[in-house]
Amino acid sequence: MKSLNIGIIGFGTVGCGVFETLKSFNEITVKKIAVKNINKKRNIENFDNSLLTDNPYEIVNNPDIDVIVEVAGGINPIFDVLKTAINNGKHIVTANKELLAKKGSELFSLAKEKNTVILYEAAVAGGIPIIMPIKTILCANKITKIAAILNGTTNYILTKMAEQELSYETALKQAQELGYAETDPTGDVEGFDASYKISILSTISFNKRIDINKIYREGITKITPQDIKSAKELGYKIKLIAMGRVLDDGKIDVRVHPMLVAKKHLLAKVNNATNSIMLSGYPVGDLVFTGAGAGAEPTSSSVVGDLLVLASELEITNSPLPQSICTHNETAEQIDIGDTYNDYYISITTSNNPGTIGIIGTICGKNNINISTIMQKGINKDNTAEIVVLTETSKESDVQNALKELIQSESIKNINNLLRVMN
Ligand SMILES: NC(=O)c1ccc[n+]([C@@H]2O[C@H](COP(=O)([O-])OP(=O)(O)OC[C@H]3O[C@@H](n4cnc5c(N)ncnc54)[C@H](OP(=O)(O)O)[C@@H]3O)[C@@H](O)[C@H]2O)c1
Known part of the structure; x- marks a missing residue:
């Protein structure tokens, strides 16, 4: 049987998972593996160290290698390494969402020019x-809507905050101890990781290139136990939602932020590190895809799946998969967060003054905001009160203006949080 010769760049969580999974597939041969630190001990049984190199160019310039599996991550030096690979006529399988979100258009254009493909299921x-x-x-299908939980770390933290009434800091620490969160968790908790993924999903779903810099992004670091508690009392869970929508005028709304999700909603039932993606398309209707969004074994399933597709197609036709060639030449017209319409949750600390709820109502009314629910549970020891407001669908810029006005009022001590609601 003809063999597909591959080089792997990166031999960490995903790289090792891919290597182990490939042991069951004789038609794929690992010719070389690039790592950063060639002296690091590798946890693979009977591993042949001569496979390793610390120079990824040795792999991408090797004429015996057909496909590059890139599971190193980051932009530098990987962007340049992969450009060299494509210029040398190699196909790419990658798990690197950051690279695709930031440099995808350049890589896909080059791949098209060189008649190679980039597959990226992982x-x-x-x-x-x-x-x-x-x-x-x-x-x-014409896909018009995606709503998804795309980051396991933040979903784990929010689940533990809700189930065990933990603070954000304690839940993060627990996630770090269990290996769900990195030492520097910024990429996950500030929503960068989810924004890379929703930019890729929106690009292929809406057939238009999405500019990662125009995606509104907000993480979970400001979510308090009080927000989780109020949401629960109102019948919601708080989730970090990545969404993409095609509006009636053809503009595209792509964003990542925490949302109150109604308890009956399917995404509210997705807990811990699990990921879930809801798609709406015509004629298919609504679809839900749920499962493990990370980890050596699940991720290797996607990488090796891409490799097997390539292996079978290349052996039969010796030409790249037509459906995998990038066809997104038109740039999407993305809308600003201020122009979006949402239902809102607003948590406010007020003084215990007569007429405070009236002030909130008046300012909301002046800014075209209809309140659907208002909740206050007594008075705090320091003579302040926590007031939670749920609004009907309102324009984001109106809500932001109302918040600016509210904070000017002597009765309003603090706007604790503003979250969008998914019913
Ligand atoms: N972890 C997951 O569950 C998961 C899931 C989906 C996608 N991904 C994506 O997959 C990629 C890899 O993630 P990971 O979790 O496997 O990372 P990881 O455990 O940190 O491993 C990274 C590997 O890349 C190697 N490396 C780093 N820079 C290199 C360079 N310049 N040249 C050659 N090798 C280099 C490292 O070498 P050393 O071993 O010598 O340090 C290490 O083996 C990332 O893009 C990530 O976003 C990860």
Whole structure:
């Protein structure tokens, strides 16, 4: 049997998982593996150290290698390494969402020019098959909406905050101890990771390139136990939601932020490190994909799946998969967060003055905001009160203006949080 010769760049969590999974596939041969530190001990049984190099160019310039598996991560030096690979006519399988979100258009254009393909099932939601279904069996559809939980770390933290009434800091520490969160958790908790993934998903779903810099992004670091408690009392859970929508005028709304999600909603039932993606398309209707969004084994399922597709196609036709060639030449017209319409949760600390609720009502009314629920539970020891407001659908810029006005009022001590609501 003809063999597909591959080089792997990166031999950490995903790289090792891929290597182990490939042991069951004789038609794929690992020729070389690039790492950063060649002296690091590798936890693989009977591992042949001569496979390792600390020079990724040795792999991408090797004429015996057909496909590069890039599971190192980051932009530098990987962007340049992969450009060299593509210029040398190699196909790429990558799990690197940051690279695709920031440099995808350049890489895909180059790949098109050089008649090679870049497959990236592992880059979005780890083990959940979502890229290939959108690009193949769902291609008859016009996809207009995605709402997803795409980051396991933040979902784990929010789940523990809700279930065990932990503070954000304690839940983060627990996630770090269990290996769900990195020592520097910024990429996850500030929503960067989810924004890379939703930019990739929105690009392929809406057939337009999404500019990562125009995606509104807000993380979970400001969510307090009080927000979680108030949300629970109102019948909601707080989740970090990545969403993309095509509006009636063809503009695109892509964003990542925490939301109050109604308890009956499917996404509210997705707990711990699990990921879930809801798609709405015509004619298919609503679809939900749920599963492990990270980890060595689930992620290797996607990487090796891409490799097997390449292996089978290349042996039969010796030409790249037509559905995997990038066709997104038009840039999306993305809307600003201020122009979006949402239902809102506003948590406010006020003084215990007569007429405070009236002030909140008046300012909301002046800014075209209809209040649907207002909740106050007694008075705090320091003579302040926590007031939670739920609004009907309102324009974001109106809500931001109302908050600016509210904070000017002597009766308003603090705007604790503003969250969007998914019913
Ligand atoms: N972890 C997951 O569950 C998961 C899921 C989906 C996607 N991903 C994506 O997959 C990629 C890898 O993630 P990971 O968790 O496996 O990372 P990781 O455990 O930190 O491993 C990174 C590997 O890349 C190697 N490396 C770093 N810079 C290199 C360079 N310049 N040249 C050659 N090798 C280099 C490192 O070498 P040393 O071993 O010598 O340090 C290490 O083996 C990232 O893009 C990530 O976003 C990860």
